[in-house]
Amino acid sequence: MGLDEDSLDYHRTAPPGKIEISTTKPTNTQRDLSLAYSPGVAAPCREIDRDREQSFTYTARGNLVAVVSDGSAVLGLGNIGPEASKPVMEGKGVLFKRFADIDVFDVELDAESTDGFVDNVRAMEPTFGGINLEDIAAPECFEIERRLREEMDIPVFHDDQHGTAIISGAGLLNAAEIAGKDLADLDVTFAGAGAAATATAQFFTSLGVPTANITMCDVDGILTTERAEAGDIDPYSREFAQDVPAGDLSDAMEGADVFVGLSVGGIVDQEMVRSMASDPIIFAMANPDPEIAYEDAKAARDDTVIMATGRSDYPNQVNNVLGFPFIFRGALDVRATEINEEMKRAAAEALADLARQDVPDAVVKAYGDQPLQFGPEYILPKPLDPRVLFEVAPAVAEAAIESGVARETLETDAYVEKLEARLGKSREMMRIVLNKARSDPKRLVLPEGSNEKMIRAAHQLADQGIAEPILVGDRDRIRATVDSLGFDAVPEVVDPEEIDLTPYADRLHALRKRKGVTRQEATDLVGNGDYLASVMVEMGEADAMLTGLTHHYPEALRPPLQVIGTDDDTDYAAGVYMLTFKNRVVFCADTTVNQDPDADVLAEVTRLTADLARRFNVEPRAALLSYSDFGSVQNTGTAKPRTAADRLRTDPTVDFPVDGEMQADTAVVEDILTDSYAFSELDDPANVLVFPNLEAGNIAYKLLQRLGGAEAIGPMLVGMDKPVHVLQRGDEVKDIVNLAGVAVVDAQQE
Numbered sequence: 001m002g003l004d005e006d007s008l009d010y011h012r013t014a015p016p017g018k019i020e021i022s023t024t025k026p027t028n029t030q031r032d033l034s035l036a037y038s039p040g041v042a043a044p045c046r047e048i049d050r051d052r053e054q055s056f057t058y059t060a061r062g063n064l065v066a067v068v069s070d071g072s073a074v075l076g077l078g079n080i081g082p083e084a085s086k087p088v089m090e091g092k093g094v095l096f097k098r099f100a101d102i103d104v105f106d107v108e109l110d111a112e113s114t115d116g117f118v119d120n121v122r123a124m125e126p127t128f129g130g131i132n133l134e135d136i137a138a139p140e141c142f143e144i145e146r147r148l149r150e151e152m153d154i155p156v157f158h159d160d161q162h163g164t165a166i167i168s169g170a171g172l173l174n175a176a177e178i179a180g181k182d183l184a185d186l187d188v189t190f191a192g193a194g195a196a197a198t199a200t201a202q203f204f205t206s207l208g209v210p211t212a213n214i215t216m217c218d219v220d221g222i223l224t225t226e227r228a229e230a231g232d233i234d235p236y237s238r239e240f241a242q243d244v245p246a247g248d249l250s251d252a253m254e255g256a257d258v259f260v261g262l263s264v265g266g267i268v269d270q271e272m273v274r275s276m277a278s279d280p281i282i283f284a285m286a287n288p289d290p291e292i293a294y295e296d297a298k299a300a301r302d303d304t305v306i307m308a309t310g311r312s313d314y315p316n317q318v319n320n321v322l323g324f325p326f327i328f329r330g331a332l333d334v335r336a337t338e339i340n341e342e343m344k345r346a347a348a349e350a351l352a353d354l355a356r357q358d359v360p361d362a363v364v365k366a367y368g369d370q371p372l373q374f375g376p377e378y379i380l381p382k383p384l385d386p387r388v389l390f391e392v393a394p395a396v397a398e399a400a401i402e403s404g405v406a407r408e409t410l411e412t413d414a415y416v417e418k419l420e421a422r423l424g425k426s427r428e429m430m431r432i433v434l435n436k437a438r439s440d441p442k443r444l445v446l447p448e449g450s451n452e453k454m455i456r457a458a459h460q461l462a463d464q465g466i467a468e469p470i471l472v473g474d475r476d477r478i479r480a481t482v483d484s485l486g487f488d489a490v491p492e493v494v495d496p497e498e499i500d501l502t503p504y505a506d507r508l509h510a511l512r513k514r515k516g517v518t519r520q521e522a523t524d525l526v527g528n529g530d531y532l533a534s535v536m537v538e539m540g541e542a543d544a545m546l547t548g549l550t551h552h553y554p555e556a557l558r559p560p561l562q563v564i565g566t567d568d569d570t571d572y573a574a575g576v577y578m579l580t581f582k583n584r585v586v587f588c589a590d591t592t593v594n595q596d597p598d599a600d601v602l603a604e605v606t607r608l609t610a611d612l613a614r615r616f617n618v619e620p621r622a623a624l625l626s627y628s629d630f631g632s633v634q635n636t637g638t639a640k641p642r643t644a645a646d647r648l649r650t651d652p653t654v655d656f657p658v659d660g661e662m663q664a665d666t667a668v669v670e671d672i673l674t675d676s677y678a679f680s681e682l683d684d685p686a687n688v689l690v691f692p693n694l695e696a697g698n699i700a701y702k703l704l705q706r707l708g709g710a711e712a713i714g715p716m717l718v719g720m721d722k723p724v725h726v727l728q729r730g731d732e733v734k735d736i737v738n739l740a741g742v743a744v745v746d747a748q749q750e
Helices: 003-012 030-036 042-050 052-058 081-100 114-123 140-151 159-179 195-207 225-229 249-253 270-274 294-299 324-333 341-355 361-366 387-402 412-422 425-439 452-463 475-485 502-515 519-525 529-538 553-563 599-615 636-650 664-668 670-676 694-706 733-749
Strands: 064-069 103-108 130-133 156-158 188-191 214-218 258-261 281-284 306-309 443-446 468-472 492-494 544-547 574-580 585-589 622-625 658-662 688-690 711-718 724-726
Touching (some): 064 081, 081 103, 081 324, 081 387, 114 140, 130 140, 130 159, 130 324, 140 195, 156 324, 159 195, 159 258, 159 281, 159 324, 188 195, 188 249, 195 214, 195 341, 214 249, 249 270, 270 294, 324 341, 324 412, 341 387, 361 733, 387 412, 412 425, 425 574, 425 733, 443 452, 443 733, 452 468, 452 475, 468 529, 502 519, 502 529, 502 553, 529 544, 544 553, 544 733, 553 724, 574 599, 574 694, 599 636, 599 711, 599 733, 636 658, 658 664, 664 670, 694 711, 711 724, 711 733, 724 733
Parallel strands (some): 064 103, 064 130, 130 156, 188 214, 258 281, 443 468, 443 544, 468 492, 544 724, 585 688, 622 658
Antiparallel strands (some): 574 711
16 A cells, blocks of 8 residues: 555544544533533633633633634645645644644634635634734745734744745754854745745844855846846845846855755756865755755765755754744743744744754664764754753743733743643653752762763763762773763762772672672672672762663662662661653552562552652552452461551551452542542542552553553662662663662652
8 A cells, every 4th residue: 555545544534634623621411511511501601701801711712723724835735725735734734732832723724815814813813812824825924924013913834935944054054053154144045025024034144144154046046136127026035135146046045155955856956066165054845855865965065064954854854843842832822912933933942943953762773873963964952852841832932022012921940841731641750759859969879871871861960960970890891982972061970990999899898798709709799880889889988879871670679779778767668660651640559579479468558659659749549459359368478468458557656548359440440439438548549559468569550651651750769777769671761860869869858
């Protein structure tokens, strides 16, 4: 089956299309319906009637954007009309929702004139928080956007013009830095003089490229003042007409620092590339075929060619999805009246800055594990990088506030937390812990310090003020990796080959001499990073430890258990996963350590997990799970959780509700608890789930993660005398950073 047939099947499968409307409030009872509609709906109607601005408070308007088109200039398809453009506009709505959690109504207009188009869109203002104009032919698109911006009090944005301008502008900022050229000195040649080209040229001048340095070409050649005086140039691109001799694109490209193509494929050859200035910047953005093929442009010269296209199968894709979702997100969240030049510049600068940062492992994997590091092959972030939301939206919102077009203000850190919550409960929960960690960073030793992931994590931990990382490993190897990654600073390094290991061997021998460890064996063991790090924590030279990235879990856990051991008041350690769903968080224990716990172990694990939940600002409600409910089955297996629950309920030091034994659905479904088991100590569903054995816990959390759509954070080790956490083999950098944050908060409590 070919791509076309695949796409047709994708779109026609029931329900047809790509979007639907869903409710955001309960509609299960008669009372719910009376609140949603008659008679309850009259109350918000009266409030809005008294103050029209309250429509942003009582309706979805503040998060609703109209994607509006007449289908007169659909990319790659031309003037196909409003009905045929609807799949494209639905697709635009999917991107708004996927990347920035913005709701969209796509509106396809059969308007016969510019006046008719403007009148129809302006009349819809009470419905929407913003208007995204799409695929409208030039020159009408210029007039339509200008008039709507003047006549409407909500943001109006023609993405075909400004989206390409903003993303290519971000690329230009980074390309110029790599090439060692100032924007004010760049000579820029444009192929194309339509809406996107004109808007991009205007935006480049906003960034600092002088108008006099821009040469623009259309199908008839260079835009000259002579052609302008003869009326041979579109009035919207006339500002870029230069007092130069007539010529074609090859003349315009000679000696140019930058080529920007927004025209048609195949119009640039290698000789034209060779005629450009040293280390040229080539943005060939015609789709699907660029003005010159990537391979041809790179092969044309021996110096550095910084190349961008509109295609995803080559480096440096200029993709508008990097812009419009996040620009509207920032604009909507401060109730901006427009999207102005300051906001567009802020978006471009935020994107440029993000491309200079270390790229998360998940993003690298999403793009086939290709190297992604700031340089000629990576001047723009990737669309699937979740950090774009947290960088661009706040920058746009701040620019709106500073430029005076915002009707609401915000505090940036709190706003970033709100944005993270839009992407999932796990980000919201981890933000709580990471903020606590930043309040008092602790010394965190990383025994696998020569590993690239550990080095990248250490860089983030130090850069974000989460921890003071100590890398244990070969100093020269670590420095070489730091240099290859382009990091400015080298974290603190402890190289076992450089330091005197005697004090650590002495301490290890003192701790383990009655466990069969000789003095010579102690000397040998502290040459191992895990044992050395464990002794450093035990001796107070570090506050916490994180290991396990390259070892099996039991192997990584053994050294800290032998050296540091469990807390004075605790006999057992346990592994806990925090699972986050859309509107719920649960802590699952034990999932990694105790194979067949008895009632004493289960009770202790419950207490430890409840303490962990509180570090995430979650008040624990614990359920000890089994396959029976409250004595319905009597055997040795069901007796363990029942006994543990009884002990906890009668313990005066336990200050959280706990009950069991109970089945999993009883523990998490409110109706079952309240209807069938009203006597239970739990008046709300449990958020601490304690499993009867390791097998059950491990199976359950993995099923919830894979089939239930939960995001898993952990395993978090509880019960140790000092903060130690063991990663899963192959964890990503973000997992290391998250668990490091938990370790720092543990150390703060110590």
